[in-house]
Amino acid sequence: xxxxxxxxxxxxxxxxxxxxxxxxxxxxxxxxxxxxxxxxxxxxxxxxxxxxxxxxxxxxxxxxxxxxxxxxxxxxxxxxxxxxxxxxxxxxxxxxxxxxxxxxxxxxxxxxxxxxxxxxxxxxxxxxxxxxxxxxxxxxxxxxxxxxxxxxxxxxxxxxxxxxxxxxxxxxxxxxxxxxxxxxxxxxxxxxxxxxxxxxxxxxxxxxxxxxxxxxxxxxxxxxxxxxxxxxxxxxxxxxxxxxxxxxxxxxxxxxxxxxxxxxxxxxxxxxxxxxxxxxxxxxxxxxxxxxxxxxxxxxxxxxxxxxxxxxxxxxxxxxxxxxxxxxxxxxxxxxxxxxxxxx
Numbered sequence: 001x002x003x004x005x006x007x008x009x010x011x012x013x014x015x016x017x018x019x020x021x022x023x024x025x026x027x028x029x030x031x032x033x034x035x036x037x038x039x040x041x042x043x044x045x046x047x048x049x050x051x052x053x054x055x056x057x058x059x060x061x062x063x064x065x066x067x068x069x070x071x072x073x074x075x076x077x078x079x080x081x082x083x084x085x086x087x088x089x090x091x092x093x094x095x096x097x098x099x100x101x102x103x104x105x106x107x108x109x110x111x112x113x114x115x116x117x118x119x120x121x122x123x124x125x126x127x128x129x130x131x132x133x134x135x136x137x138x139x140x141x142x143x144x145x146x147x148x149x150x151x152x153x154x155x156x157x158x159x160x161x162x163x164x165x166x167x168x169x170x171x172x173x174x175x176x177x178x179x180x181x182x183x184x185x186x187x188x189x190x191x192x193x194x195x196x197x198x199x200x201x202x203x204x205x206x207x208x209x210x211x212x213x214x215x216x217x218x219x220x221x222x223x224x225x226x227x228x229x230x231x232x233x234x235x236x237x238x239x240x241x242x243x244x245x246x247x248x249x250x251x252x253x254x255x256x257x258x259x260x261x262x263x264x265x266x267x268x269x270x271x272x273x274x275x276x277x278x279x280x281x282x283x284x285x286x287x288x289x290x291x292x293x294x295x296x297x298x299x300x301x302x303x304x305x306x307x308x309x310x311x312x313x314x315x316x317x318x319x320x321x322x323x324x325x326x327x328x329x330x331x332x333x334x335x336x337x338x339x340x341x342x343x344x
Contacts, residue, residue: 065110082144187240207308302330
């Protein structure tokens with residue numbers, strides 16, 4: 001935004017200086033017009049060196065509105081020229097500065113200085129260095145009208161473009177934050193926070209229809225130790241992706257990463273046999289996973305399956321505790337197996 005406006009102002013100031021020379025006005029008028037373009041180059045240099053873009057922009061606007069525009073008004077024909085349009089444009093540019101209080105003060109001072117300059121030229125016409133005749137005035141106003149129109153259009157377009165880009169960036173950030181609020185950043189599965197909410201708001205109200213399965217990767221610490229944590233992350237992602245493919249969100253199911261190497265699958269099934277069949281298929285499929293970096297590695301998981309409507313389960317915390325007990329039982333009895341409530 002800063003560079004866009006600076007380039008537009010520089011181009012317009014240069015064109016104005018060239019036209020001032022073409023009109024044959026006095027040397028002071030041409031020099032004052034050219035100084036606007038020079039100021040823009042100086043501001044650009046300082047901005048590159050300091051990276052203080054907001055401050056540099058405000059300084060540029062103040063220099064234009066408080067000094068160069070009043071000077072050009074006196075040198076280039078006053079009210080008989082197109083300078084009032086340039087003055088209004090310079091005031092409008094202050095609106096694009098981001099510093100609230102400093103911007104308001106700068107606008108007020110600039111407006112007062114320009115108003116005072118116009119008033120003094122009305123009360124004392126002799127302070128004007130140049131007064132244009134009818135043809136010169138019309139020509140000057142025509143060129144000024146074109147240049148200020150281009151300036152305001154370009155600045156407005158760049159501002160709208162910057163606003164749209166910033167808004168899209170904000171929307172992407174909000175969407176990303178919303179995603180991370182319910183998703184695990186590594187696997188893309190639902191996270192523990194969402195899982196607990198899902199259990200409370202949906203499963204527990206219809207617990208007769210649901211079964212909870214917990215999976216724990218066998219010997220995962222050894223995988224991290226023998227290979228590395230980066231490879232361990234790939235293992236977790238591979239297993240999580242496999243479980244997610246089995247889960248059916250359209251049927252009200254949910255797959256979540258519960259811990260480091262633990263996953264929970266909330267199954268919407270008509271019977272424990274149906275639910276167990278899904279869980280057992282996952283266990284068998286994990287054994288078939290082959291990772292390119294270490295194809296010799298054979299993965300296994302231990303799991304527990306529990307109906308959410310179990311009479312021994314009084315609340316969600318107890319539900320999670322009991323299914324975790326089943327996983328521990330599967331680990332203690334040799335791993336690579338699914339334990340359910342009946343077997344215990």
